[in-house]
Amino acid sequence: MIVDDTLREGMQAPGLAYSREERLRLAGLISRAGVRSAIVAYPPAHPSEAEFTERVVEMRLFREVFGLGRTTVQDAETVFRTGAGIAMHLPFDLGHLDRAMEAVRYARSTGRPVAVAVVNVSEWSLERIVEISKRLDSLGVDIIQLPDTLGQATPGRMREVVSAVASSVGASVEVHCHNDRGLAVANTLAGLESGAQRADCTIMGIGERNGIADLAAVSDFATRALGSDGLDMDALAEAYRYLASILVSKVGETFLFDNLPFFGANAQKHTAGTHAAFSGVFRASEFSINVYAGRAMVEQILASRGIGASEAEIREVLARVKDESARRGVCLKVDDVVRIAGDVIGKGH
Structure with a gap:
């Protein structure tokens, strides 16, 4: 089947x-x-x-x-x-x-x-x-x-x-x-x-x-x-x-090339939060961010920008990231995650 x-x-x-x-x-x-x-x-x-x-x-x-x-x-x-x-x-x-x-x-x-x-x-x-x-x-x-x-x-x-x-x-x-x-x-x-x-x-x-x-x-x-x-x-x-x-x-017309084995950029991108959480198993270094994102992914993105956040703040950022991706029907970018984190960390939740 x-x-x-x-x-x-x-x-x-x-x-x-x-x-x-x-x-x-x-x-x-x-x-x-x-x-x-x-x-x-x-x-x-x-x-x-x-x-x-x-x-x-x-x-x-x-x-x-x-x-x-x-x-x-x-x-x-x-x-x-x-x-x-x-x-x-x-x-x-x-x-x-x-x-x-x-x-x-x-x-x-x-x-x-x-x-x-x-x-x-x-x-x-x-x-x-x-x-x-x-x-x-x-x-x-x-x-x-x-x-x-x-x-x-x-x-x-x-x-x-x-x-x-x-x-x-x-x-x-x-x-x-x-x-x-x-x-x-x-x-x-x-x-x-x-x-x-x-x-x-x-x-x-x-x-x-x-x-x-x-x-x-x-x-x-x-x-x-x-x-x-x-x-x-x-x-x-x-x-x-x-x-x-x-x-x-x-995604754009470049997806065809990006998705090629060996040469394409997609080989270095994770979407699944479960994969990002096991960096010792999955070694990709970039993220595609939608409702399948996970806590570890958000934590790594914020750390790469020098942004400190509590466990509760990371969970709130993750929830807002998923909500926005689902509402708009698109993947978010790292800058979107940083923007959302600014709202959560700056204003409380």
Whole structure:
């Protein structure tokens, strides 16, 4: 099954933030092309994310709708309230794995479909990945996602990991491959050939840093080589054209070059707050700021400008940053964060 992540992962493409209307229209176009499963938002990030997820669920555009969150009970509850399936990602630091598993157990108790991402296949040992996957399978997780979060895997590594996990669990296996080395499509196809039943993709391959696997390319392979149901490519082309118009108007025509592996500036930009919080894992030095921003990101931006702020002030700046990005449907710049911080720190809150 092709799983569309344009509506969620796409929000992590450097410089991009959808308005609610743009996102709903894009969801309709993706649905019209025949996509049956979609990860549509990150509801714990901001109320606008939860509201959008609820709306997509109500519209019944997809057979499966997932909202993403961390492996915490609080995030699982937030996604559950939207009516969507619960997708979760394990922490990059496995020191709190037992706590994460308790959150997974809670998510399973809701009766909703549960997908859990085992990050990161290019860094963790094969034995550790299989061990964690078996543990998730024993909890009754429906989908085990194997993401190449850093975009450093090779097709050989994806074949090795997917084969080992798929032969060890009863859950469906899904791959999610980043494109930092230009191998996202190749790694995704290797995963599908090795036993993965699902592939996470986006239109034009947009997403965090250099993005992930392109939806049309993976769909064509799945149809021709694996005999899966094909998408309506004419309808999909309309979705591609619409997203292209959004990118040109909001990010600019340079996005095409900026998004190239190796040479493009996007390789050095983070959008996800969870990535900025783990600077020892993710080494990008610039930020694209929207509702997916996090406390660590704001703290780093203010520190780079020599601005001191209390924990409460940082939280208030973050809340205002997210509100403004959601209201305007655009990414903010570092100067916007500094402006908002000036209001918070100068006037109190």
